[in-house]
Amino acid sequence: MSAIAATKTKSQAKSMPAPLSGDAPRSVTILGATGSIGASTVDLIKRNPTHYRVECVASGRHVAALAQIARDVGARIAVVADPDRYGALQEALAGSGIAAAAGEAALIEAALYPADWVMAAISGAVGLKPTMAAIERGVTVALANKECLVCAGSLFMRRAAASGATVLPVDSEHNALFQALGAGRREDVRRVILTASGGPFRTWSLEAIKHATPEQALRHPNWSMGPKVTIDSASLMNKGLELIEAHHLFALPPDEIDVLVHPQSVVHGLVEFRDGSVVAQLGPPDMRVPIAHCLAWPARIDGPAPRLDLAALRELTFEDPDLVRFPALALARQAMERGGAAPTVLNAADEVAVAEFIAGRIPFLAIATLVEKTLEAADNRGILADPADIDAALAVDHIARSLARDLLLNNAVKAS
Numbered sequence: 001m002s003a004i005a006a007t008k009t010k011s012q013a014k015s016m017p018a019p020l021s022g023d024a025p026r027s028v029t030i031l032g033a034t035g036s037i038g039a040s041t042v043d044l045i046k047r048n049p050t051h052y053r054v055e056c057v058a059s060g061r062h063v064a065a066l067a068q069i070a071r072d073v074g075a076r077i078a079v080v081a082d083p084d085r086y087g088a089l090q091e092a093l094a095g096s097g098i099a100a101a102a103g104e105a106a107l108i109e110a111a112l113y114p115a116d117w118v119m120a121a122i123s124g125a126v127g128l129k130p131t132m133a134a135i136e137r138g139v140t141v142a143l144a145n146k147e148c149l150v151c152a153g154s155l156f157m158r159r160a161a162a163s164g165a166t167v168l169p170v171d172s173e174h175n176a177l178f179q180a181l182g183a184g185r186r187e188d189v190r191r192v193i194l195t196a197s198g199g200p201f202r203t204w205s206l207e208a209i210k211h212a213t214p215e216q217a218l219r220h221p222n223w224s225m226g227p228k229v230t231i232d233s234a235s236l237m238n239k240g241l242e243l244i245e246a247h248h249l250f251a252l253p254p255d256e257i258d259v260l261v262h263p264q265s266v267v268h269g270l271v272e273f274r275d276g277s278v279v280a281q282l283g284p285p286d287m288r289v290p291i292a293h294c295l296a297w298p299a300r301i302d303g304p305a306p307r308l309d310l311a312a313l314r315e316l317t318f319e320d321p322d323l324v325r326f327p328a329l330a331l332a333r334q335a336m337e338r339g340g341a342a343p344t345v346l347n348a349a350d351e352v353a354v355a356e357f358i359a360g361r362i363p364f365l366a367i368a369t370l371v372e373k374t375l376e377a378a379d380n381r382g383i384l385a386d387p388a389d390i391d392a393a394l395a396v397d398h399i400a401r402s403l404a405r406d407l408l409l410n411n412a413v414k415a416s
Helices: 003-007 036-047 063-073 083-092 104-112 125-136 146-163 172-181 206-210 227-235 237-249 288-296 327-338 342-358 366-381 390-409
Strands: 026-031 052-059 077-080 099-102 117-120 140-143 166-169 189-196 257-261 267-273 278-282
Touching: 026 036, 026 104, 026 125, 036 052, 036 063, 036 117, 036 288, 052 063, 052 104, 063 077, 063 083, 077 083, 077 104, 083 099, 099 104, 104 125, 117 125, 117 288, 125 140, 125 146, 125 390, 140 146, 140 288, 146 166, 146 237, 146 342, 146 390, 166 172, 166 237, 166 288, 172 189, 172 237, 172 267, 172 278, 172 288, 189 237, 227 237, 227 342, 227 366, 237 257, 237 327, 237 342, 237 366, 327 342, 327 366, 342 366, 342 390, 366 390
Parallel strands: 026 052, 026 117, 052 077, 077 099, 117 140, 140 166, 189 257
Antiparallel strands: 189 267, 267 278
């Protein structure tokens, strides 16, 4: 069963994007245009200009970069989430003929702007409402915002099914599963396997990890990502969040989703079928590969990523994750199994903890400790029920952050 099959209840025609054609380019909106995912999306569009027409580009607050992207791709409108940056955006777009808008309402309007394909790459909770707005419009959404599935996964996928929207996974691991799942029927799937690089501390001892610095945690061996995702990769929390995403994306029970550490980052996901067959998707560690797949789906376009040379690689290795050295992965699995708002609390507490670690105020292993204690506190407060809507999910997110900060103020987590 694919992410598409998991979301469709209405006519297939409504949720299928327009075909790729030089005469009929696919209309595109990019939410989160100035981030790494947005930049890769823009790069692919610029390499295939006859296939795409960009309607709208949006960003949090990076006005200069947003204005340049809007000019480069010929967008009709550019939106900045920070209302205080509206004047600066207008000035940066002067003479271009590109309209400017700002604020949360404008961000939601950007998602509603006519386009049959939307890249949802605004990170954090601020991306929830605009992504949901795109979903409820019943279009194709390439999903790169983790919070939509981690904080409100059940709600998000129900709304996608009701609107007939198509959800395409952008994360390399979920995109790999999406492609591999096409090899068989959902009822024949035994389990799916997400791969993890293991991050910079894969071979470190527990004692060494205790003293890891932010600079060391930010040295990812394979991927170039933002600081939050890179730290999460070092703790394996990122893989735990991906477990939760896969659970919702593919309608899989927790016991059918596993993780393997694969330091080469070449095999991104595997699907095991009942007859013993295992189908894997392989590719270089370049996000333009899964983004290109989503941009062109159900067709394919030429991509600029380096070709995979298996002979040069010589070997691909795999190992089980160590939950003693990397307890965050176990916490995420427990939150997935608990369900309700537990993943929302997990994600919020992790964001607080990672920020504290980057600032040098708590040690690396205290990230998982703070998350665990926040989950316990939230359970005691009785706020782990499944959120009924986006506002309820955001309320839980806010409470969880407050609980995490209170734990820090009360020295419940050892400071560095």
